[in-house]
Amino acid sequence: MKISFHGANKDVTGSCHLIECAGKKVLIDCGLFQGGHDLSDENTEDFGFDPAEIDYLLLTHAHLDHCGRIPLLVKRGFRGEIITSAASKDLARLVLLDSAHLQEADARAQLRKQQRHSQKRVTQDEPLYTLYDATRSFDFFGRVAHYNKAIKVAPGITATFYDAGHILGSASIYLELKEGRKTCWIVFSGDIGSKGRKILRDPVIPPPADIVVMETTYGDRLHRSLDASVKEFYQAINDTFEHGGNVIIPTFALERAQEILWYLREGVEKGKLPAAMHVFLDSPMAISATEIFRDHPECYDEEAAKLLKQKRDPFQLNNLHITHDAADSMAINRITSGAVILAGAGMCNGGRVRHHLKHHLWRRNASVIFVGFAARGTLARQIIDGAKSVRLFGEEIDVNANVYTINGFSAHADRAELLAWQKKITPTHTVLVHGEEDVMQSFASQLKNTEIHIPQKNQRFSLPDFKILD
Template sequence: MLVYSCHGAAKQVTGSCHLIECNGRRVLVDCGMFQGDRAAEQANAEPFGFDPATIDALLLTHAHLDHCGRIPRLVRQGFRGRILATSATRELARLVLLDAAGLQEEDARRAARSDRRGEEAVEPLYTIDDALHAIDFFEPGLGYGHDIDVAPGIRARFFDAGHILGSAQVLLTLGEGAGQRTMLFSGDLGNPGRPLLRDPVPAPAADYVAMECTYGDRPHRSVPDSVVELYQAIRETVGRRGNVVIPTFALERTQEILYYLHLGLRDGQVPPHVRVFLDSPMAISATEIYRRHPECFDAQFLQVLQHGDPFAMPGLHFTRSTQESMAINAIDGGAIILAGSGMCTGGRVRHHLKHNLWRERSSVVFVGYAAQGTLARRIIDGAASVRVLNQEIPVRAQVWTINGFSAHAGRPDLLDWLGRAPRRRVFLVHGEYDRGMRGMGEALTGLGVDWQMPGMGEPIRLD
């Protein structure tokens, strides 16, 4: 008997976690963290909905926190199976999990220092030791296009998803003989036409597909138009002597924006006197990891690599230390500040927002998805003021939202990826219920495709 159940990203965007049960074996695809409002964060501490000790293997599509962020908790609660991922994902996941553990430990220490008399002590979801222990379960990295035996009666093959470095679609072959079925997990699919990575491989034949639909209701603006708008935002802001704050995800978006800033300075589209600050220790380390994995790059970008460092530029500063980060706040204008997190839920970007959101001369440029309930989403949706680091800050800076830089495929590209091959059913996951999921569902209905939005933990038999 084959059973599929979704234990994260069910009728919501984050927390991706999928369970397949086949011939007495249990395999997970992803084990991600919920992100957004306080309720989403609290969900990370809730039971998984299955016994981690019974899981034979975990297949990781990529290293974003909402796909890998609960792995140390899974291990802490008894998982002792194999963790399989591409080489680049394995390396990035180590960076992401250690960073997440460090932030959780720091949040717990900060809460302990505050006046919380009469309340229970705040415990981190997991510690740095937990993260290091979990990393031990990762096996040597896999390449694309090769079959691997995961467990008796279960084989997997990874295909390039074009989302971030090392990201993969996972095709599972389940069972043997006449009862054999195939199921494809899209992971997160990249936005085609971006400069660093290859486009996603079209969906291979599969009986069932679990498909992300973050942008299932709309297309993206074109990448060239988005680059033009980015340069415009920078020129206008620098022209009025303000700073440009760009909340960025450490993986992929940061490297892509650095590349476009490199080109803009080279071609005169960005004022030559600007100072660019990459204020994210994790993004700095991730950029070094990118340099180590040319096997993931687009062929044209590989040619660019032959002629120098595509991320380097005059006036670029990597700020690892807290003191260096704080010094940026003394700059009155003419700075471009890239800092995490992309949804402004944590990290150093909150300090830069505190010092720039209230300034009419400055700009905040959003270049990626912002989930409901996040600080980024409240700013994007036009809040007159927002709470940042326990202080109410008026939003007077100019706010730009440039979604063409998204690392997720838009609706037309998702449909192109799925293609017209017959499917028994498509499961819509990883999207906002009233937007991405319903929008994609309407499109699939028009194409005569059977689809379903799984409920959290709902067991679905695969006939």
């Protein structure tokens, strides 16, 4: 038995881990690297294994940094079975189609750029994958995993998916591995959610295991309380309106957009936000994701499920405008005050939010509210870190708007929650992935009674003793 790591090593994106057991090769996630150009280049490199030799892919959830290289995996030879939850299957289709569209658009943009700067004939760089590749990858989604019910993946390999409380359909995966006389129990955390959310249930902690492979996104900090975060959120909106400006919220399409819609609706109903406020959901992906949320009430917490039973839509409020077309999106920028604009992408590395930032960042009466994680190298991180100006569409735009970072809305567990999660599993070995290196080191210093590993990319270990192979 072996385990190897092929992404999210001392980095927050590109999750991809490989188990070899009983003659089978099982991949846990196959995510896209996101951030600066170096990470983008990393997506085109070899996986560190032969995709044609992978028998199964177990998908923890549908965020791009966990599923985004699946079409590339298929393009390079994968013919195995993808197993995930029903909600993750639906969301992954949406995410991968959107990603493929962006890959093709980026390739065309690069071609136009080369043509402008070269007198010679240039050829278009091949996109990482195409809409055809993404659509083809859907053929390999097979069995659907149900929470708390074991699936015999193959002889000697049993998987149980536990609700991770991160986004709709997200899971931590508990594997029982048997090969000859060896047995090993290993947990892959996926991304672990925070407790007390309005829509999704709290994370379920898997049973004890020999080895835990866990995310550390916020392993060095505590989140502000949710109640305090909601209060700050409402105050930021009201202050902006009093100064005659608009609010821009760079929004992740999955879970965050729906949660923000929930709090905006609740704020109006409780009189904490103005009833005349106009809200624009300006993200085709978030619009579609919200429909998928409506189709999977089995994932909801009690409060959200109760609203549905009362025939109330938890994501609907007066003066909510759903913006499908690009022309309608551009028209929003003619509104100079009294609007809340939710637009993708959450890290501002693409999508319609960049146009809204171009029209609002320089305005002193506007506000930008960040409600999610921003990886190093992204435009969101530059703004959060205090950049005086940023480059958008070839122009240098001054950052004069009020910038708020409210991490209490995070879909990720904080340090205390991660530590409590790990402690209850009582692993002999704890493997830290999906986090920045300094954050991992900080989190590692808090762990007790476990052997800690922070693997390099493509590094392999034997199981269950976790000895380095290369």
